[in-house]
Amino acid sequence: MTFVFCYPRDYKEMHTLNFAVLYVISIFLLFFPNGFCHADTNMQAGFQCSASDYSVNQDTFQTNLRILLDSLASNVVEHHGFYQTIVGKKVNKVYGTVLCRGDISANNCSDCTLNSTKVASNDCPESKDVSIWFRWCFLRYSNESFFGHMQPTAVAITNDTDFDDPSVVSEGLPFMSGVAAEAPEKSFMFNTKVLDTNQSGKRYGMAQCTRDISRVDCRSCLDDQLINFRTVIGNKRRWEIYGSNCFMWYNDYQFYSNVSNLLSDAWRPSSCTRLMIGMIIAVSAALLIFF
Template sequence: MQTLYLVVPCVIFFLSVFPNGFCLADTNMKSGSQCSEADYSDTDGTFQTNLRSLLDSLASNVVEHHGFYQNVAGKKANRVYGTVLCRGDISVSNCSDCTLNSTRVATNDCPMSNDVTIWFRWCFLRYSNESFFGDMQQTAVTITNETDFDDPSVVSEGLPFMTGIAAEAPDKSFMFHTAVLNANKSGKRYGMAQCTRDISREDCRRCLDAQLVTFRTVIGNKRRWEIYGSNCFMWYNDYQFYSNGSTLLSAAWRPSSCTSSIIGFILAVSAALLMFF
């Protein structure tokens, strides 16, 4: 498969609203999209029916699976493969909201495409008529401010710091990792990396390393940047943009109402049986 890199320098025009350049951690926004050409004729509506079923399934199951879920809908020529990944630091409700929003954007922005990728700050969505599960791809976009240069004394530390995060993230249970760089008088720098969980840990490491190499000249002297790929993602900033609170990765399992009823029934039966012994 041909490797494709998309470099998108982003001069941020909302500096008057967000003087620090990037939005705050609790603000979600679309970061990019990629739609294949209008390459199918859905004469009987089968593909669209399967797509709606798939997108509903992704939105309904992503939280239960700790922010990453894949599924397939349909058969043969009209089969659709889909995946969704939420950023590991966000809450359960934000993951759910972002997933729903990304499915709406995908169908609105790419109504006649059968291979669609949508990047939001909080989540990532892709679907295709061809299977891509477990196939590590290096398609990526980067977002940075062309004028937002970092303190020269910190520039030499930034990339090694993110290289360290790239080395540690694959070994984490959810292939998600955050870290802080103490940059002396210039304050702190915050980094984060994450991979989709359908690729191997070694592919995750290769994916993150390749992003740092490919975009080195674009991000090397910037104090804020983000890279969104098909299988791995990286963020770097001069303020703590990620959450340390309750996240979808730390959310405790809660039994469904059906499961709760079954548990309650078992407990009631057990209590009744104990009365006879």
């Protein structure tokens, strides 16, 4: 985004002003490259590959798979971060799906999907049923249809030493149960919420389901995760759960963006971006007055 300020001053004054504005903006970006927000980063959370399967024609299947992966990567953004497709016929059919986390940008969704397809190709070259989990997206493909069928597969990620304040522990799971209850009712089955503990600051929760399952199954999927991993996550202040149809995140800092252009037809800057733009405008206006 470019800001142009036009004032009836001579070239020398405008040159000095432009240099000053650019200098201040450069210093700001140097010391605060992500604004004042604690930004989330994308990492691979895991992958699952089936055993090599030679019951189908490998050449035909691999050709169909390449077409499928390209289609997932090129269509996921315009379908609001969730896309499913089928390529091939009979035994050589490939079913594929990709889901991006609801808060990330379109560019991050696209990049994460591309990274997932590379991991699938490199780490599971002869597998027919593959799941790839990144923090920002989930990719799965199979030679058997799985669309609309809830899968129980899930893994919890936490740090064994990352214990929460005892006064907050009793609030964490009920809070995330509330996040889970609201997620299926959202238009994209994606929900974020904040818990203000007063004593130990805030906790941030997020839940999301793949959009091919029903809202009832979405709630059941999230509830099952909380039950199955209760002893693992119950006293932790940071944890993540990744499944085949639903996902949950809990943290003591705001790891997600308040706005996503994946879930809207119109582009809107994130809260971090709005903060940076506001500061740049304020600094520029102050320099205009000073000079």
